[in-house]
Amino acid sequence: MKKLINRQPGRVATWALGLLPFALLLVVYLLASDARLEANPNDKLLPAFSAMGDAIQRMAFEPSKRSGEYLLWADTLASLTRLAIGVGISALMGLVFGIVTGTLPYARAGLSPLITGLSLVPPMAILPILFILFGLGELAKVMLIIIGITPFLIRDLQQRAREIPAEQVIKMQTLGANTWQIILRLVWPQIMPRLISAVRLSLGSAWLFLIAAEAIAATEGLGYRIFLVRRYLSMDVILPYVLWITLLAFAIDFLLARYSRWRYPWFHGSH
Amino acid sequence: MTRLLTTVCTTALLALTLAAPVQAQARDSFKVCWSIYVGWLPWDYGAAEGIVDKWADKYDIDIEVVQINDYIESINQYTAGQFDGCTMTNMDALTIPAAGGVDSTALIVGDFSNGNDGIVLKDADNLEAIKGRRVNLVELSVSHYLLARALDSVGLSERDITVVNTADADLVSAFNTSDVTALATWNPLLGTIKESPEANLVFDSSSIPGEIIDLMVVNTDTLKANPALGKALTGAWYEIMGHLDDSGFRQHLANVAATDLDGLRMQLDATRLFDQAEEAVAFTNSPALKDTMQKVAEFSFDHGLLGEGAPDAGFVGVATPAGVYGNSGNIKLRFDPTYMTMAAEGEL
Incomplete structure (x- = not known):
């Protein structure tokens, strides 16, 4: 008999095993929900799927009675805008500072300790200071994302820039390239796919900071809605919103991965 | 197999403490x-x-x-x-x-509440001045109710202002920012906010006695x-x-x-x-x-x-x-x- 570590599940078995935990969770939820709804048909804690369906219908496809907006889409647009601006600026700063500190020893000596220090400050701990500096508007929300993920991006890209083989740098110099040309023609193209992979890794934190910022002060957004309806225990809205956020996060990650494979196939080892 | 599944699920259910509502007995x-x-x-x-x-x-x-x-x-x-x-x-x-x-x-x-909940404005000492402002408060809380009653008392409605949902823990520091010019909250936060020289209490729950119980x-x-x-x-x-x-x-x-x-x-x-x-x-x-x-x-x-x-x-x-x-x-x-x-x- 084959040893366990040598036994491979087939294609069907892989799928079935992958789906099994989801199915089990679903069954457990359904049983628990039914048990609670039987005791109290108005129970809000574990709503039936039909109740969640109604909530989705109401939030996504019917204009709100108060503002006339389609709440889910308005919230999604607001949140994605904040996320895109925050992550976009962070990625740009990460790219610039990462390349500069990664390639120029003088810049590294001057900036690296500061960036390392900043990256160790927990952004949530300095929230009250951020409020006073940036107010409670859109700026504060975007700034929280930027402060939260930029130091990580810079440090990661600095490391990646330093990992570029010295042979390549020397070769370019023997061919007569100056510093600017080395950065533009050698470092930058090699850093780009690594930037995308660093951004993918930091997206989880970016969502965290976005939702935290929206929970604190906002008039719309996915995090705002969740923390608002939490006040009256509307799990029928909260659970679909959580699934929706998960789906959005997955889609963004998937698109970035696809873009990276299409644009930088050499990085992924396929030619 | 079905039995096993049932047993597993039941165990999981018991583990979920929230699954068992308090029984009335x-x-x-x-x-x-x-x-x-x-x-x-x-x-x-x-x-x-x-x-x-x-x-x-x-x-x-x-x-x-x-x-x-x-x-x-x-x-x-x-x-x-x-x-x-x-x-x-x-x-x-x-x-x-x-x-x-x-x-x-x-x-x-x-x-x-007989004054424990209140509305505070900057740069104005009458409630009417709230018109057109962004009001920071915990949305859907008694502060929101107080605001609705206050607006009612001067012939305004919620359409005349913008409600900004703000976590209670952050209201005090929020008041120190220039973005925030109006807010509604409760004690002890209200007491702390009132100490600020630019704070003007324009309405409080003593005007609607017996409504916030x-x-x-x-x-x-x-x-x-x-x-x-x-x-x-x-x-x-x-x-x-x-x-x-x-x-x-x-x-x-x-x-x-x-x-x-x-x-x-x-x-x-x-x-x-x-x-x-x-x-x-x-x-x-x-x-x-x-x-x-x-x-x-x-x-x-x-x-x-x-x-x-x-x-x-x-x-x-x-x-x-x-x-x-x-x-x-x-x-x-x-x-x-x-x-x-x-x-x-x-x-x-």
């Missing part, structure tokens, strides 16, 4: 929760000094008094069935447990099956109230609320505490309570707090001694002076 052990607010601080004194235990022993039961740091979380825990009783305001009692189908009884009407709410089925719980809690409460002027009592409350005796006095002054059971009974029996609950229900309905299935403000019935407001076939919140009357007549 005769028991001898109960849990009630409270959160930090001047009108509920006395519960901590009662628990610390053994007054609650003493009354529980008298009726042969156990009562555990648990402090929850987050007010809304405490109500959610009660609604989910983790506690038999919890402190909350009349509005939250209607919109969270009652609207969530948990039949709840206001066992003790402890006090009403602080209650000890218990699960109706549990109370019916266990009258001893109602008797013990009510008895303990009015014994605690007897210590209201003791310096030890005040010092204890001030310590728990992380303030000093002056700060505590300021909060108590803004609270109409019913330290005599007779007063609470009279307040509960008055027809004004029914009118108040109507206003609260209409506000809640307008803001979607009664659930999307609610066709009108009276969807969740509220029983008061003066009569039922709303749907008498769906009464989920009951103001019941029975136990307070027993306390007033010395029958506990």
Whole structure:
């Protein structure tokens, strides 16, 4: 008999095993929900799927009675805008500072300790200071994302820039390239796919900071809605919103991965 | 296989503590929760000094008094069935447990806010100036209700302003930013904010006395099956109230609320505490309570707090001694002076 570590599940078995935990969770939820709804048909804690369906219908496809907006889409647009601006600026700063500190020893000596220090400050701990500096508007929300993920991006890209083989740098110099040309023609193209992979890794934190910022002060957004309806225990809205956020996060990650494979196939080892 | 699956699921269910709602049956052990607010601080004194235990022993039961740091979380825990009783305001009692189908009884009407909730503006000392501003507050809370009532009093409506939902923990630091020019909140936050030189209190709950009521709410089925719980809690409460002027009592409350005796006095002054059971009974029996609950229900309905299935403000019935407001076939919140009357007549 084959040893366990040598036994491979087939294609069907892989799928079935992958789906099994989801199915089990679903069954457990359904049983628990039914048990609670039987005791109290108005129970809000574990709503039936039909109740969640109604909530989705109401939030996504019917204009709100108060503002006339389609709440889910308005919230999604607001949140994605904040996320895109925050992550976009962070990625740009990460790219610039990462390349500069990664390639120029003088810049590294001057900036690296500061960036390392900043990256160790927990952004949530300095929230009250951020409020006073940036107010409670859109700026504060975007700034929280930027402060939260930029130091990580810079440090990661600095490391990646330093990992570029010295042979390549020397070769370019023997061919007569100056510093600017080395950065533009050698470092930058090699850093780009690594930037995308660093951004993918930091997206989880970016969502965290976005939702935290929206929970604190906002008039719309996915995090705002969740923390608002939490006040009256509307799990029928909260659970679909959580699934929706998960789906959005997955889609963004998937698109970035696809873009990276299409644009930088050499990085992924396929030619 | 089916059997195995069932066993696995059942085990998982048991592991999910939230899966088992509190069953209404005769028991001898109960849990009630409270959160930090001047009108509920006395519960901590009662628990610390053994007054609650003493009354529980008298009726042969156990009562555990648990402090929850987050007010809304405490109500959610009660609604989910983790506690038999919890402190909350009349509005939250209607919109969270009652609207969530948990039949709840206001066992003790402890006090009403008489200045503990207020609206503060910068650069203006009249309420009309709020028009067009962004108002920071905890959306859908009693502050929001207070704001709606305040706007009403000067002929404005919520359309004239923008409500910005702001976490209560961050309101004080928010007020120091230039973005924030108007906010509504409650004590002790209100007291801290009022100390700022640019703060002008333009409206407070003393203008709508008796509308923001602080209650000890218990699960109706549990109370019916266990009258001893109602008797013990009510008895303990009015014994605690007897210590209201003791310096030890005040010092204890001030310590728990992380303030000093002056700060505590300021909060108590803004609270109409019913330290005599007779007063609470009279307040509960008055027809004004029914009118108040109507206003609260209409506000809640307008803001979607009664659930999307609610066709009108009276969807969740509220029983008061003066009569039922709303749907008498769906009464989920009951103001019941029975136990307070027993306390007033010395029958506990």
